[in-house]
Amino acid sequence: xxxxxxxxxxxxxxxxxxxxxxxxxxxxxxxxxxxxxxxxxxxxxxxxxxxxxxxxxxxxxxxxxxxxxxxxxxxxxxxxxxxxxxxxxxxxxxxxxxxxxxxxxxxxxxxxxxxxxxxxxxxxxxxxxxxxxxxxxxxxxxxxxxxxxxxxxxxxxxxxxxxxxxxxxxxxxxxxxxxxxxxxxxxxxxxxxxxxxxxxxxxxxxxxxxxxxxxxxxxxxxxxx
Numbered sequence: 001x002x003x004x005x006x007x008x009x010x011x012x013x014x015x016x017x018x019x020x021x022x023x024x025x026x027x028x029x030x031x032x033x034x035x036x037x038x039x040x041x042x043x044x045x046x047x048x049x050x051x052x053x054x055x056x057x058x059x060x061x062x063x064x065x066x067x068x069x070x071x072x073x074x075x076x077x078x079x080x081x082x083x084x085x086x087x088x089x090x091x092x093x094x095x096x097x098x099x100x101x102x103x104x105x106x107x108x109x110x111x112x113x114x115x116x117x118x119x120x121x122x123x124x125x126x127x128x129x130x131x132x133x134x135x136x137x138x139x140x141x142x143x144x145x146x147x148x149x150x151x152x153x154x155x156x157x158x159x160x161x162x163x164x165x166x167x168x169x170x171x172x173x174x175x176x177x178x179x180x181x182x183x184x185x186x187x188x189x190x191x192x193x194x195x196x197x198x199x200x201x202x203x204x205x206x207x208x209x210x211x212x213x214x215x216x217x218x219x220x221x222x223x224x225x
Contacts, residue, residue, distance in 0.1 A: 043196060044195075045085045061093045063100070064149065065084075066203040100144070140173070143162040147165070172209075186198070
């Protein structure tokens with residue numbers, strides 16, 4: 001008599017494929033959890049080390065250290081995050097503050113001007129212009145910090161090349177500004193995210209964008225350059 005039972009032979013590949021799918025799903029969940037843990041710890045380190053420098057002198061080296069650590073992770077290199085962050089914060093304390101000084105000064109002037117114009121009638125267009133200028137300065141700051149972490153450049157040259165890159169590739173600052181606006185909007189909607197993931201997520205996303213910009217630019221350079 002011929003039976004119609006499912007043969008045993010073909011069932012093994014199905015079980016193997018199912019196991020492979022389950023394994024890949026677990027790996028994806030682990031990858032997401034690891035990335036979330038990295039961003040959360042990075043967020044905490046930026047806050048702690050900014051406070052350690054009195055905020056005024058602490059935020060720039062904290063931003064530089066966070067960018068450098070994010071670059072290391074994006075490149076797939078191993079690091080002990082807390083130790084690496086602390087080492088880079090100390091090593092880049094003076095350099096990072098001087099690197100960020102021009103953009104910080106401009107952002108401060110724009111912020112003071114916006115506060116002075118707040119509530120005054122007929123100044124809407126001027127406020128929009130100041131916000132746009134502040135956004136461009138912030139994009140330049142991000143480009144300069146990531147460029148400093150990615151290339152071996154002197155401080156002055158890094159600042160000039162960041163402006164040149166911003167002018168030559170206007171899509172890059174627009175993406176950085178859009179990312180910043182998105183993170184700011186989400187944080188405004190859920191303020192509790194600020195001390196948990198907002199800063200670390202913003203630094204990580206901006207670093208990933210800038211590295212992709214630089215990689216594309218490097219591929220388009222002539223071979224002799």
